[in-house]
Amino acid sequence: MFNDTVLKEIDDIRARYPERRSALLPSLYIAQKEFGHLSSEALLCVAKTLNLPEADVRGAASFYSMYRHKPLGRHLIQLCTNVSCMLLGSEKLADFISEKFRVEPGGTSADGRFSFVIMECIGACGTAPAMLVDTDFYDNLSEEGIVEILEKYK
Amino acid sequence: MEKILLKNTDTGNSADINEYVKAGGYRGLSKALGLQPGDIVDEVKKSGLRGRGGAGFPTGMKWSFAIADPKSPKYLVCNADEGEPGTFKDRPILEKNPHLLIEGMVISAYALGSERGYIYLRGEYPRAKEILDRAIDEAREKNFLGDNITGKGIKFDLTVYQGAGAYICGEETTLLESLEGKRGLPRNRPPFPVNTGAWGKPTIVNNVETLSNVPSIIERGGEAYSKIGSKFCPGPKLFSVSGRVEKPGVYELPMGTSLRDIIYAHAGGIKGGKKLKAVFPGGVSTPLLTADSIDCAMDFVSMPKAGSMLGSGAVIVMDESVCMVRVAYRTLKFFEHESCGKCVPCREGTEWLRKILERVEGGRGRNGDIELLSDVAENISGKTFCPLGDAAAGVVAGMLKNFRNEFEEHIKNA
Amino acid sequence: MITLTINEKEITLDKPVTVLEAARRAGIKVPTLCHHEALKPYGGCRLCVVEVEKMPRLQTACTLTVADGMVVTTESEAISKVRRGILEFLLINHPLDCPYCDKAGECELQDMVDKYGPTVGRFGEEKRKVPESHKDHILARNMERCIVCTRCVRMCGEVQGASAISIIGRGNRSRMEPFSSAAFDCEYCGNCLTVCPVGAILSRLYIHSFRPWQLDKEVETVCPYCGVGCSLVVQVRDDSIKRVVPRFDLGLNRGLLCSRGRFGYEYISSPERLKTPLVRKNGRLEESTWSEALSLVAEKLGQIKSRDGGTAIAGISSPRCCNEDNYVFQKFMRMTCGTNNIDTVSRTGFASAQKYFEDLLGQGITANMIDGLKNSDVILVLGGDPAAINPVLGLSIREAFRRGAKVLVVGNAKGLERYKTLQVMPEVFREADVLESLLIEIYGARGIRGEKPALDSGIRELSERGCERTGERDFDELRMTLLESVSISIVFGPDLVQRADGHRSLFAVSGLTYLLEARLYLLSEKPNEQGVIDAGCAPDMLPGGRPLSVQEFRRKFEQSWNGAIPSDDGMTLFEMIEGAANGKIKGMYIMGENPVFNLPNGSYIKEALKALDFLAVQDIFLTDTAEIADVVLPAKGWTEKTGTVTNLERRVQLQKKAVETMFGMEDWRIISEVSGRMGYEMNYKEAADVMEEMAKVSPLYRDLTYHEIGKGDCLWPYHGEPLRGEMKTVPEGAAMERDYTEDFYLSVERPLFHSGTLSGKSPALMKIYPEPALRIGTGTAEKGGLKDGDKVQFSTRTGSREAFVSIDDAIRDNRVYFSNNFRGRGALDLMTYNIDKVTKAAGIEGCEVKIKKL
């Protein structure tokens, strides 16, 4: 179960909406942070805390692509390859990342350092190609730039 | 044109409330709170403001529907889901001018008689979340939000709700489902959100940019505002320009600026002096325009006449070096990934289209693929639950109409 | 008035409905897949598209509301093309395995494809692959066949309210899954299965065993399990039940069933069924012939009657048997044996409560339509979990909650965890205090009603006497809510009757019902508890609820029955048991009941019955009670015979014969055979003959025929007025002076998946709930240092059991629950009882229990 601090946090969130179900998405983010990913246990905790049906919780969680359902590496690279980024070569960058850091899209590197996902547009098309590493934005990407950026993430 | 939406945003510290107030911020609010709510609605109607989220619905009219509904409470929801590929115009407001949005929301809430507002922010904008949260705290501290706004006994509070990665949640009824903590499937309409929105109550959903126009409408008056830009569709507009141009970025220009000017006069023309091939003028959900049809005024009224739509005003520019089959494939991959799965034509059709396109693009095209693509797109178009499916079919139809030869090439060389 | 045109046909409606519904009423069928009459409009499949004049795109008939002057076309070449396109989409990822799929023949997709014939073979890509899941014992899930119509999910969430399944994933990755993605671990109502249009959810009870067109017949009948009396359809092939399905246009349950009704039918074809009569010879039960067995019963009972008089004979009849059986049974006891010693095991619950309520509030007070629950503002739930005891009634409470009713729960009720507005937890076994306090306060606020003198003065006295209460949380809100509401329903379960001072709760609830003008619903665990009373199986009542003590009523029956009815009230259930133990009762006839297992302190009951000179048991299984009988008579069971039952709303319904069996006889026939041999002829050829007689002699059944009953709305009062007056005074009782300070107390679990020991003979229900667990709350777990799955030994003063612990948050007091459904492992045998002086029910509260971890 969540610790008291987390329960308090969720309680505060609940108070901002007329119905407790609205606290679901925010609570899933919290659970994701607490458990690393949305394991069955994490989902059960959320269901219990919000008194929502377990299946509903899982159903909602599985709909949104930013929730993680498998354990992740220490850092998450989210590279956009949607049209604007693609027009500026992001698909090649994807291959580059895969090769250089030995991590397939949708997978995690063997050393557990990086997980890598291909994103849809992240709203940085004006400075494409762009990616998010954890919650940090990087744009105007190039191969050298990526190597330099990812250096910072151990 | 004097900047209204992105005013002062290059100071580096523009998100700070003191900076904002120093530059004249929250003056619109002070003025508004001296007016009757009905007067505000009238000003907005007079201004001719149309929703900037894509559909261009007259904002004042939308508000009056919600006001006319006897149910209470009423909710004001800001659509900050900005998910349309190529669109990044709300982001500078959210990150650099958050108080403009907050001010707009407080005024709108006062007009609507709403005491509770939410900003549905896409999960992909974690920085904007931090900035907005801070700005809301600041505004609360300064009594621009809370139980007694500027000492006038008016109540309104705001919460940022983070989406979690679903393009469809930008569609307003889906957004409300998501706000209620559910899977993001669009709702049946009617009832419309203005009557039965969030938690069954009358709800206004407006785009970030739409709401951010409100302070200046009140400040300068609807009449004066309506003089900016196109006659039937006035106001400033943020255009996101991306792709193969020299100077991609967000441009605040008068509504009705021509597409050619946007590309050539403002965004510096095509990258490396290459030739323009095609443009999505308002995001990938709007019909493709070819190089010879960009002399159109970018506003909600003129674009349909030019065979496309203004959409979110996201201009994605493709030059002669771009393979349209590849663009089609990538776009359909996007739609397939983002289809919510509720309706059959979109759920199954986008998958089918993507699979064919993937083959054709990968050099495994077959005879008959083009006819099949066109037929499948036809079977989707107009039959889906929400516009997402239509948009997906539209991309394929547009590509086949304008660049059929590229598809034929691919198949011939397979 | 709305007038619109559909396919050139003009249709006038007084209320707006969907175009689909308007078309249906005009006899026009619009094809649908995601739509279901029991569910809200969805609009996902797009198959129901129609053209509407002045509307730009095609519209979905299932979501569009009609408007005046609308002009709709439902069939055209363009529409057909769209439908073909949709079906083609549905088929691209659908495995074309119809020849192998169990749904073939009743698959909505298959039918639709037949009709619109989409282009096939244009999809040259790889299909999505999802392995079939057989990880659940009951429900097979084939997600390749799933068309994501979400009917199952909406059914489970919006109607059943279990919310055990969801669509997982998005877009074309969408599939239906239970939380675990393997076993459903749900309420197993199977209602998802009913609404799945394709073969994506199938019951493993019939998978691969038959095809719909191979069935011999379908028979509409009523569920054998509980007092709701759900209608269902039994599908038969080669005289065996292949499947039970509900029908949405049938019965009060409107297409819904619970796990017992849907999956519990296999007991009837259990190999353990009794096949021949058994007679005890040299201490052992041996197979015998009908003529030997029947003659022996007649001879033994005849001997006792002539030697010790009729009052030395007693009979226990059964709420599992039909009205006809019970009517003949009481007539046999009264006329043939000469005794009024007739009772049922319902004395420990329904029958006591029913009589008490009717005595004070008037006959028919509990005759309320289950459907009406949905329209209540407030539902007060007392004495058990309606969603487990009477599941389909529970659904109406959930529905009411969804519609905005306030559901107020007193005590534990797991099935309403997500459907309650507030819950008041009385201190353990102190419910009567809470209810009396509530009554006093409501009386304080409302004052006297002045219509029923007995109640009025009883309430006044109670309020003068006062009642101590120990400050339960939310009590005030409970009171306020009740006082503020207009339309109140009270749902009363058996738990509160099983107290040595159970009459206190009964009085308080009578008072509340009266002052609040509430509708009273009495939960009923067996299918015919009401019918048994109406048929006259009570020591003090003749058929139709006529008091035996009124000579005029007796005389009427004596005339019809041609003989004398003993004039003194007979013994109640536990008096009979005492009588058996102390020798006053020498012979007993038990029809369809198992007191040794179903009454508390079974070992004592068993000894008492063993002391009888003669015991005849008539049943469909060799129960614990049958095992100690002198003669065992095999009866026919549900679907093997026709008869009527009366549900808790007092609706008389027909249980129809659906299969032929060579074994057993109808209960009424066995009894009339015995009766004839004892010299009192009963000349019934068919069950209908019994009904004909009942319709003549019992004012309750006046003019009822099977034909009339078959229509399904024979609700009380069929014709007449009340048949019995109200009591002039409230029966005197006394509060129990007892403290409940032990750590843990044993209570009987009433599980959703079992009912008596019958369900134990149903392999499916045994798979869902294979063995009893000791259910404890989180508080108990903490206090006892117990974890989920711990093996424990728990003991009471009379015995002990071993079981695994199961922790359940919904148990909020220090009671621990153990079921009484598993032979040899019942809870009741561990409990002793004290008789309530007023109701004569057995109080089993306060059974302290020690729990030891193994």
Ligand SMILES: Cc1cc2nc3c(=O)[nH]c(=O)nc-3n(C[C@H](O)[C@H](O)[C@H](O)COP(=O)(O)O)c2cc1C
């Ligand atoms: C598939 C789809 C995605 C959409 N995404 C967005 C979005 O990201 N942001 C937005 O403001 N509106 C979006 N919309 C439009 C909204 O449904 C709605 O029209 C808008 O929020 C109304 O605000 P406005 O009147 O201020 O434009 C989307 C619509 C559709 C059909």
Ligand code: SF4
């Ligand atoms: S059987 Fe009933 S409870 Fe179980 S998943 Fe199906 S609908 Fe839900």
Ligand code: SF4
């Ligand atoms: S399992 Fe059946 S009812 Fe459920 S979504 Fe799939 S096809 Fe529809």
Ligand code: SF4
């Ligand atoms: S609610 Fe009762 S009658 Fe209905 S199916 Fe379940 S057990 Fe049978």
Ligand code: FES
């Ligand atoms: S397309 Fe990559 S950020 Fe928008």
Ligand code: FES
């Ligand atoms: S039946 Fe109308 S959309 Fe499915």
